[in-house]
Amino acid sequence: MKVLSVASEVYPLIKTGGLADVAGALPAALAAHGVDMQVLLPGYKSVMAKLVNPVRMMEFDNLFGTKAMIMAYRMDGVQYLVLDAPELFDRDGGPYTDISGADHPDNWRRFAALCRAAASIVEEGLDGWVPDVVHAHDWQAGLVPAYLQQGPAAATPSVMTVHNIAFQGQFSADIFAELGLPTSVFTVDGIEYYGDVSYLKGGLQLASAITTVSPTYAQEIRTPEFGMGLEGLINARAANLHGIVNGIDTTVWDPASDPMIEANYSEGKLKKRQPNRRALAARFGLTEQDGPIFTVVSRLTWQKGMDVLAEVANDIVAMGGQIAVLGSGDPELEDALLAAAQRHPGHIGVIIGYDEPLSHLMQAGGDALLVPSRFEPCGLTQLYGLRYGNVPVVARTGGLADTIIDANEAASAARVATGFQFSPVTPDALRETVRRAVRAHSDRKAWARLQNQGMNADVSWDRSAARYAALYADLVVSGTNT
Numbered sequence: 001m002k003v004l005s006v007a008s009e010v011y012p013l014i015k016t017g018g019l020a021d022v023a024g025a026l027p028a029a030l031a032a033h034g035v036d037m038q039v040l041l042p043g044y045k046s047v048m049a050k051l052v053n054p055v056r057m058m059e060f061d062n063l064f065g066t067k068a069m070i071m072a073y074r075m076d077g078v079q080y081l082v083l084d085a086p087e088l089f090d091r092d093g094g095p096y097t098d099i100s101g102a103d104h105p106d107n108w109r110r111f112a113a114l115c116r117a118a119a120s121i122v123e124e125g126l127d128g129w130v131p132d133v134v135h136a137h138d139w140q141a142g143l144v145p146a147y148l149q150q151g152p153a154a155a156t157p158s159v160m161t162v163h164n165i166a167f168q169g170q171f172s173a174d175i176f177a178e179l180g181l182p183t184s185v186f187t188v189d190g191i192e193y194y195g196d197v198s199y200l201k202g203g204l205q206l207a208s209a210i211t212t213v214s215p216t217y218a219q220e221i222r223t224p225e226f227g228m229g230l231e232g233l234i235n236a237r238a239a240n241l242h243g244i245v246n247g248i249d250t251t252v253w254d255p256a257s258d259p260m261i262e263a264n265y266s267e268g269k270l271k272k273r274q275p276n277r278r279a280l281a282a283r284f285g286l287t288e289q290d291g292p293i294f295t296v297v298s299r300l301t302w303q304k305g306m307d308v309l310a311e312v313a314n315d316i317v318a319m320g321g322q323i324a325v326l327g328s329g330d331p332e333l334e335d336a337l338l339a340a341a342q343r344h345p346g347h348i349g350v351i352i353g354y355d356e357p358l359s360h361l362m363q364a365g366g367d368a369l370l371v372p373s374r375f376e377p378c379g380l381t382q383l384y385g386l387r388y389g390n391v392p393v394v395a396r397t398g399g400l401a402d403t404i405i406d407a408n409e410a411a412s413a414a415r416v417a418t419g420f421q422f423s424p425v426t427p428d429a430l431r432e433t434v435r436r437a438v439r440a441h442s443d444r445k446a447w448a449r450l451q452n453q454g455m456n457a458d459v460s461w462d463r464s465a466a467r468y469a470a471l472y473a474d475l476v477v478s479g480t481n482t
């Protein structure tokens, strides 16, 4: 089974969030299930700089007005296909924004080019490698099904995965004429969305199957509260909708061998976490004390409930907790958290920025991980928290609801609890749950049990990779929507 995966970010070549981790982990996870997956991604400046002796596979004389190439690059057993189009991708800033944080004005063109290139790979093959299925991730890959359906490989099935339905890739209708698609596609049954063009909507409409990254989120996006306007379409396609929870790359995220942390340890050997805790406290200027260190590794946005965290920060300190925050995002939320740190030196530390190694240390050294998200398609940090003994304290939504077992009386007695859940996402609910966690932490034996139970939870890709493999197989066999 040959599958072309198409994503705008793929770890370890480029990452801004969970999508990169997932797109990066899938090829190895699926190889174990007989799937030969290659990953197509844009050749951003920072990506091109990482490629050593890439091989030229395909050339485009005119891909949206520019010359482009597909370069193949093999690393650690994964074949990356990089779309090298300097006019579109050789820029400073992030994958989607310039250095000032503003969206690139031609994002519609940049990602349409990625989708068009994906369709060409399916149509022409690469050195005899012809995908049986195309797997498109998020809006940046949303036009893949549309391009496919218009060409000679229209029979090739496609899967559209929603990692976050809040990001839809919606652009003015003016761009349609430049997409190279027939006007028949600019309809309510295609990529038209309230008079605009929507890449995600088009993908959801035209893909053979839709998946999202947890069973609970698959249900949530059928409702107006979470569907962000696409709930009607999602409901209409419910028979083709699958919720498959993300796993994590257990070789990258393994406390027993992680080179980015201070001291390696494993389940049952929790004392060995101590050097990590000390290093974490030092990095964030936290004084040594008995109460739990609550860690946050997150985009600092409304979605992630960071305003709610800022509101209860004083109370968490009053309860004897400390807080270490690593993240960046909304300037107002950054300021609110920095102000909390200024009010409580030694008890709250905030580092604004993106720091992959530090994110590992925070999981290895923290006592508890706070994830107060208003919605969370899957969430990965709580899975890292489980694996590292950093007990997750999470909102009961989306993948957080699916992956954490609340330490209520029954679950604690049955020794299956792995963290704490709360709902709704309000200061009161968060405060009370943190209080519960602080109290639980004071019983060190019970806390260690909680940590060990989390570390024993299966957060690997095994089961979910099998589900993707089965879905691909179904699509190929049936040739129809699954």
Ligand code: ADP
Pocket: 016, 017, 018, 019, 021, 297, 298, 299, 326, 327, 328, 353, 354, 355, 356, 359, 378, 379, 380, 381, 382
């Ligand atoms: P999302 O994709 O919505 O941002 P996820 O929990 O699915 O949320 O994935 C976030 C990923 O990004 C995790 O791997 C997390 O460790 C990482 N991450 C988030 N913020 C930072 C940061 N400031 N520095 C390093 N890693 C970060």
